[in-house]
Amino acid sequence: MHKQKLRTQIMAALPPERCNFALPFTITGVDFAGPFQIKASMLRSPTLMKGYVAVFVCFTTKAVHLELCTNLTTEAFLAAFARFVGRRGFPSKIMSDNGKTFIGAQRATEKQFVDFFKQVSPDIVQKYAPQGINWQFIPPSAPHMGGLWESAVKSFKSHLKKVAGNYKFNYEEFTTLLNRIEAVLNSRPLTVLSQDPSDFTALTPGHFLKEHPFWPHLSQAWSRYPY
Template identity: 50%
Template sequence: MGDLPRDRTHLVFPFLHTGIDYAGPVLIADRRGRGCRLTKSYICIFVCFAVKALHLELVTDLSKESFLAALHRFIGRRGKPQTISSDNGTTFVGASNDIYNFFKTYSDDIQTEATNKGIDFKFIPPYSPHFGGLWESAVKSVKHHLRRILSLTHLTFEEMSTCLVQIEAILNSRPLTPLSSDPSDLSCLTPAHFLIGRTFLTVPQPPLDNENIKQLERYERIEKLKQHFWQRFSHEYVTALQQKVKWRSSNRDLELGSMVLVRDRTQPPLLWVLGRITKLHPGPDGVNRVAEILTKKGTIRRAYNNICPLPETSSC
């Protein structure tokens, strides 16, 4: 395994070094109500190399003009990047073969356009998707759950754009590492801290888990899709952070004062249960399997399968 690129290991301004990829296609309704016609659209994903923040743009087609329009919207809100990295379109995850033709046809034009704006556009070697693992992982985070929730209903272009912005906020609110080593500090660092200086919050909404999406208003459907995405992503994010080892032995144990992320299915979107370990409860064999955690709402007791320690280093 080779070393990480220099752009991945140095903390700079967000999106100064950016990777892009396409996800899709997603079906968009041309209007509301019955008899609407479904058309294909695509999601252009921008991922920051330094802090792994995401920016999602919905594009109508795979033309050069649509991509440049999405790039201009991205620059207007996130600032002009110094470098943009992408693959050659031959191995785009989940996208149609048209994406390959798009980059094969317009790669020189896009590179020239970006160079005129002071952006260095880089392509990874052909047939080497592992060179772009960062944006491939971003595509998986977005499309893996989005593909499941979009089967519930069809959204218009405006509704889909609103849904993507809320999904973007959920992904950028994920905990990365504790802000400090102080045992009384229950706050964590998220990609949102690098974007707006604080974590993302959402306007409280009533839960819509048990509601039939076909009987909801159009704006309530977007909220239900957001809550559905949050439940899937928050649950699987904790599972992904937990290291899978054989239960016959343990390589490490939780330490007192370490910050952990607690799995809780009842939390509303963008709210993560964070806390500090205050006490460990060993079993009859002397192995710790239960811990007491100090949270903002008090002390709770959880088993290890519902606890995920956050990395203490800045390597994430």
């Protein structure tokens, strides 16, 4: 009687950008989330305008950086990228989507983001050429290669939905909320720091940015109940 041996799936090796030691945001993935409705004024019945969130994620530390853009223009993204560089430093490589990863109603929005990245990347590379910035697109129809920033977008939207619901924020309120969500995401646990079962301290992206989590109590709570 022959018995078939059990097979185990062999996971492919991670790309070098995920494994090599580097400073935070040296290799960065970027994606857009939105559009979101933002109040243009503080009137009782204010005009609503569209807003987009540029999500930057570090390939080495999984740290997240969020920037609000009022529209999908080259000038708006260059301003957001300049704010990102001013706070996180110059990346050596930027990676983004290059294909339709959604279906139905979201396909048009995703294609808009892809076309926008293709237009803005030459301007970024030319403006920051002395720093050696390289913009690289993932292959078309390969959304699994952008899983790192897709996961960051999902986590950001999850926190935004829980906090905001259907409430409409103005620009200052939305920017403040983005900074608080960014601090929460950079306090999430990555792995344990010791083998002591009574020590709930975890390694977080905040340790790589400022040598300790932004909100230590969240890090300890998530270590007990990871999600």
